[in-house]
Amino acid sequence: MAPKNAFYAQSGGVTAVINASACGVLQTARQHSGKIGKVYAGRNGIIGALTEDLIDTSVESEAAIAALKYTPGAAFGSCRYKLTSIQEQRAQYERLLEVFAAHDIGFFFYNGGGDSQDTTHKVSQMSHELTYPIVCVGIPKTVDNDLPVTDCSPGFGSVAKYLATSIREAAFDLASMYRTSTKVFVLEVMGRHAGWATAACALAAEEEGDAPHALLLPEVTFNEGRFLTRVQETVERYGHCVIAVSEGVKKPDGEFLSTSGTEDAFGHAQLGGVAPRITELISSKLGYKCHWAVADYLQRSARHIASQTDVHQAYAVGRAAVEFAAAGRSAVMPAIRRLSDAPYRWDIIEARLSEVANREKLLPPDFISSDGFGISDVARRYLAPLIVGEAYPPFKRGLPDYVKLQNIATPKKLRLKFAI
Amino acid sequence: MAPKNAFYAQSGGVTAVINASACGVLQTARQHSGKIGKVYAGRNGIIGALTEDLIDTSVESEAAIAALKYTPGAAFGSCRYKLTSIQEQRAQYERLLEVFAAHDIGFFFYNGGGDSQDTTHKVSQMSHELTYPIVCVGIPKTVDNDLPVTDCSPGFGSVAKYLATSIREAAFDLASMYRTSTKVFVLEVMGRHAGWATAACALAAEEEGDAPHALLLPEVTFNEGRFLTRVQETVERYGHCVIAVSEGVKKPDGEFLSTSGTEDAFGHAQLGGVAPRITELISSKLGYKCHWAVADYLQRSARHIASQTDVHQAYAVGRAAVEFAAAGRSAVMPAIRRLSDAPYRWDIIEARLSEVANREKLLPPDFISSDGFGISDVARRYLAPLIVGEAYPPFKRGLPDYVKLQNIATPKKLRLKFAI
Numbered sequence: 001m002a003p004k005n006a007f008y009a010q011s012g013g014v015t016a017v018i019n020a021s022a023c024g025v026l027q028t029a030r031q032h033s034g035k036i037g038k039v040y041a042g043r044n045g046i047i048g049a050l051t052e053d054l055i056d057t058s059v060e061s062e063a064a065i066a067a068l069k070y071t072p073g074a075a076f077g078s079c080r081y082k083l084t085s086i087q088e089q090r091a092q093y094e095r096l097l098e099v100f101a102a103h104d105i106g107f108f109f110y111n112g113g114g115d116s117q118d119t120t121h122k123v124s125q126m127s128h129e130l131t132y133p134i135v136c137v138g139i140p141k142t143v144d145n146d147l148p149v150t151d152c153s154p155g156f157g158s159v160a161k162y163l164a165t166s167i168r169e170a171a172f173d174l175a176s177m178y179r180t181s182t183k184v185f186v187l188e189v190m191g192r193h194a195g196w197a198t199a200a201c202a203l204a205a206e207e208e209g210d211a212p213h214a215l216l217l218p219e220v221t222f223n224e225g226r227f228l229t230r231v232q233e234t235v236e237r238y239g240h241c242v243i244a245v246s247e248g249v250k251k252p253d254g255e256f257l258s259t260s261g262t263e264d265a266f267g268h269a270q271l272g273g274v275a276p277r278i279t280e281l282i283s284s285k286l287g288y289k290c291h292w293a294v295a296d297y298l299q300r301s302a303r304h305i306a307s308q309t310d311v312h313q314a315y316a317v318g319r320a321a322v323e324f325a326a327a328g329r330s331a332v333m334p335a336i337r338r339l340s341d342a343p344y345r346w347d348i349i350e351a352r353l354s355e356v357a358n359r360e361k362l363l364p365p366d367f368i369s370s371d372g373f374g375i376s377d378v379a380r381r382y383l384a385p386l387i388v389g390e391a392y393p394p395f396k397r398g399l400p401d402y403v404k405l406q407n408i409a410t411p412k413k414l415r416l417k418f419a420i
Numbered sequence: 421m422a423p424k425n426a427f428y429a430q431s432g433g434v435t436a437v438i439n440a441s442a443c444g445v446l447q448t449a450r451q452h453s454g455k456i457g458k459v460y461a462g463r464n465g466i467i468g469a470l471t472e473d474l475i476d477t478s479v480e481s482e483a484a485i486a487a488l489k490y491t492p493g494a495a496f497g498s499c500r501y502k503l504t505s506i507q508e509q510r511a512q513y514e515r516l517l518e519v520f521a522a523h524d525i526g527f528f529f530y531n532g533g534g535d536s537q538d539t540t541h542k543v544s545q546m547s548h549e550l551t552y553p554i555v556c557v558g559i560p561k562t563v564d565n566d567l568p569v570t571d572c573s574p575g576f577g578s579v580a581k582y583l584a585t586s587i588r589e590a591a592f593d594l595a596s597m598y599r600t601s602t603k604v605f606v607l608e609v610m611g612r613h614a615g616w617a618t619a620a621c622a623l624a625a626e627e628e629g630d631a632p633h634a635l636l637l638p639e640v641t642f643n644e645g646r647f648l649t650r651v652q653e654t655v656e657r658y659g660h661c662v663i664a665v666s667e668g669v670k671k672p673d674g675e676f677l678s679t680s681g682t683e684d685a686f687g688h689a690q691l692g693g694v695a696p697r698i699t700e701l702i703s704s705k706l707g708y709k710c711h712w713a714v715a716d717y718l719q720r721s722a723r724h725i726a727s728q729t730d731v732h733q734a735y736a737v738g739r740a741a742v743e744f745a746a747a748g749r750s751a752v753m754p755a756i757r758r759l760s761d762a763p764y765r766w767d768i769i770e771a772r773l774s775e776v777a778n779r780e781k782l783l784p785p786d787f788i789s790s791d792g793f794g795i796s797d798v799a800r801r802y803l804a805p806l807i808v809g810e811a812y813p814p815f816k817r818g819l820p821d822y823v824k825l826q827n828i829a830t831p832k833k834l835r836l837k838f839a840i
Contacts, residue, residue: 010596013597014593014596014597016589044599044600045600047599047600071592072589072592072593073589073592073593073595073596074596074597075596077595077596077599078596078597079597079599079600079601080597080600080601081600161818161819164818164819165724165819165820166718166722168819168820168822169436169492169493169717169718169721169722169723169724169820170716170717170718170721172491172492172493172721172822173434173492173493173717173720173721174717175493175497176430176434176493176494176495176497176498177433177434177494177498177499177500179464179467179497179499180464180465180467180499180500180501181499181500185716185717187718203817203818203819204819206817273693273696275714276693276696291716291717292714292716293713293714293715293716293717293718294695294712294713294714295713295715295718296590296605296711296712296713297589297590297593297594297605297711297713298586298589298590298607298713298715298718300593301589301590301592301593302586302589303589304585304589304725305724305725307818309818384817384818387817387818387819388817388818389818390812390815392810392812395810397623397804397807397808398581398584398623398727398729398804398807398808398809399581399584399585399588399623399624399807400585400588400589402588402592
């Protein structure tokens with residue numbers, strides 16, 4: 001039997017290492033050429049499948065594929081596009097399978113977070129219903145680290161390393177200046193619901209008095225009075241205070257702190273930024289000079305300071321996905337299983353997509369210190385190994401030398417276009 | 421004649437490499453022990469001299485001093501504290517010389533920007549007037565790159581490398597997402613008056629269509645209509661638009677764009693952040709989804725991505741300062757002279773403090789592209805070599821292993837305290 005082709009796509013917010021997973025998929029598929037034919041990548045995620053915009057990865061050189069391992073972003077384009085239930089969007093699922101059939105695709109790899117695992121699961125269900133056989137394997141990815149079953153999610157370790165490094169560096173700056181200038185520095189961190197990335201900032205602190213001195217986690221309701229007391233006590237004790245705040249911090253009424261009804265002079269709702277709000281609160285109530293930073297995309301694309309552990313794991317789940325598929329396993333996702341904290345050991349196990357889809361893993365209560373402004377020893381043991389190791393990209397003329405693929409579309413075979 | 425002691429202090433906003441200059445000073449002074457005795461560092465810059473809070477650097481190990489070469493911030497503390505004219509603050513200058521006399525200090529090294537070079541110059545003048553002989557040598561430092569005479573300022577090359585790397589990485593992220601999500605990314609860059617750092621972002625672009633697609637420089641008056649046209653044309657052509665904006669961008673009335681009368685719901689003036697303002701303008705006028713980042717202290721403390729060229733130069737000016745002093749040269753500052761662009765060659769020359777003090781070097785008009793949104797080829801040739809080379813710090817447990825000195829004060833000898 002001639003080998004079936006494969007479809008691979010990247011979905012949702014990108015990471016510094018999602019292309020390392022792509023690299024794992026493509027290199028491993030080339031090793032299984034008896035079972036897997038061409039790998040077509042969806043341009044802009046699942047949209048590439050719906051619109052029959054399939055990138056022929058077989059024309060990319062070995063060197064270009066290898067360079068994906070150190071290139072941030074999504075090399076084939078990602079998308080924020082959610083397929084909902086089969087009942088509501090049956091036509092979309094039918095279209096997917098129609099495109100797959102037209103290009104003799106028998107393997108479906110979808111690289112993303114919780115929503116993407118749900119999509120992969122649904123494609124698998126539809127394949128049974130419509131009796132079009134396709135092996136469906138999810139590949140985990142999210143900087144938010146909120147996927148269940150897997151011990152951690154590829155993408156998170158590098159964000160964690162970037163944030164802990166950056167907050168340590170900014171703290172060295174602040175410690176130099178606070179005597180006559182800025183006394184408080186606030187760093188805003190991604191993570192609307194789960195506080196994993198904010199918690200990782202705490203890795204920068206190794207000795208009494210080290211920054212960060214307070215975390216504002218989305219899992220802990222913001223209490224203005226307690227927070228201001230904490231800041232004041234820290235400044236009185238150490239002369240300065242470094243704070244990491246999650247963009248998802250909420251007030252007691254459940255509203256996000258970052259969108260609490262502020263308007264500018266033109267009556268527009270003030271755009272995001274919980275860091276400037278926290279800063280304004282501190283300076284108006286305590287009178288300290290403050291600085292703030294919002295890393296935004298910088299944190300999830302900072303491949304130059306990626307975690308080697310994270311790169312290894314991102315590659316490994318890509319490779320494992322292809323191996324699962326080649327072995328005929330479907331409706332599964334490679335998950336990382338932790339075997340020990342120190343030395344850090346892990347392997348890859350098979351998770352059922354039905355157990356992964358649409359479940360969000362928040363920071364467990366025992367990961368949060370009793371005062372709510374820090375992390376526990378349990379959390380530290382969990383987080384510490386994930387940022388270990390450097391994996392610098394090559395540099396050229398002083399800048400990271402990232403690859404851009406050719407991304408050549410394969411000729412369309414279907415006459416009908418599909419509107420998305 | 422017994423060797424005289426030296427005073428060294430760090431001043432103003434810190435950089436990723438000001439400690440590399442300190443390393444150059446301390447290591448070179450130890451090599452000139454026949455002429456230079458102990459080096460006392462001022463705790464928190466010149467304040468350490470005024471308050472007789474002198475750190476005895478001789479108790480620090482060779483290893484700790486060597487580690488300064490890769491540690492950001494100011495190891496002895498910096499300050500924002502300006503000595504003004506001798507007429508107004510004669511008592512302060514007299515106090516400085518009194519402290520220096522008490523500790524047998526015959527060399528004064530001051531590591532900072534334009535204001536600091538002015539202070540060094542004044543101390544030199546006072547030493548003549550009060551007939552207390554002291555050799556005064558300035559050491560250049562500023563992320564703003566606005567010191568005159570010297571071809572570039574230590575600290576700038578590393579900010580430039582951090583920014584160009586970060587904007588390239590964020591652009592890979594945006595390029596992955598724009599099809600269904602964010603179309604515009606805005607990065608806010610330090611530099612209230614001079615646009616050097618913002619200009620350096622343009623190094624990230626090497627091919628047609630590469631980010632950044634527009635710079636907003638403080639040297640170019642902001643024109644809302646022209647800017648929005650530029651953004652719209654860029655999005656229509658490339659699907660997305662990456663913008664670097666200087667915190668110092670001004671409106672036609674000369675007011676900073678970042679403080680244009682906005683108030684929050686409580687009637688407080690909205691705190692800084694020109695990036696959110698630019699973003700709000702774009703989303704309200706053009707309807708594009710935008711993201712923004714403000715790197716703030718992260719950019720000037722990012723030692724993990726420092727420029728090797730910058731580290732070399734920071735060390736070299738520290739070393740040269742001591743060599744000038746040992747040769748009896750006073751009221752001077754080591755300056756970097758460019759000998760050629762490619763290959764990049766430079767040496768150190770002697771600049772007169774009188775020519776350096778209180779002069780600000782803005783981006784020359786011929787460094788700015790004709791449309792005002794980019795840089796010229798002349799600028800690119802100037803900027804390109806400054807970011808070349810990586811100079812990674814050592815890492816431990818996944819994080820940069822920066823040094824904290826003991827910073828032990830030498831016993832005070834003066835009875836009177838000095839209020840600052």
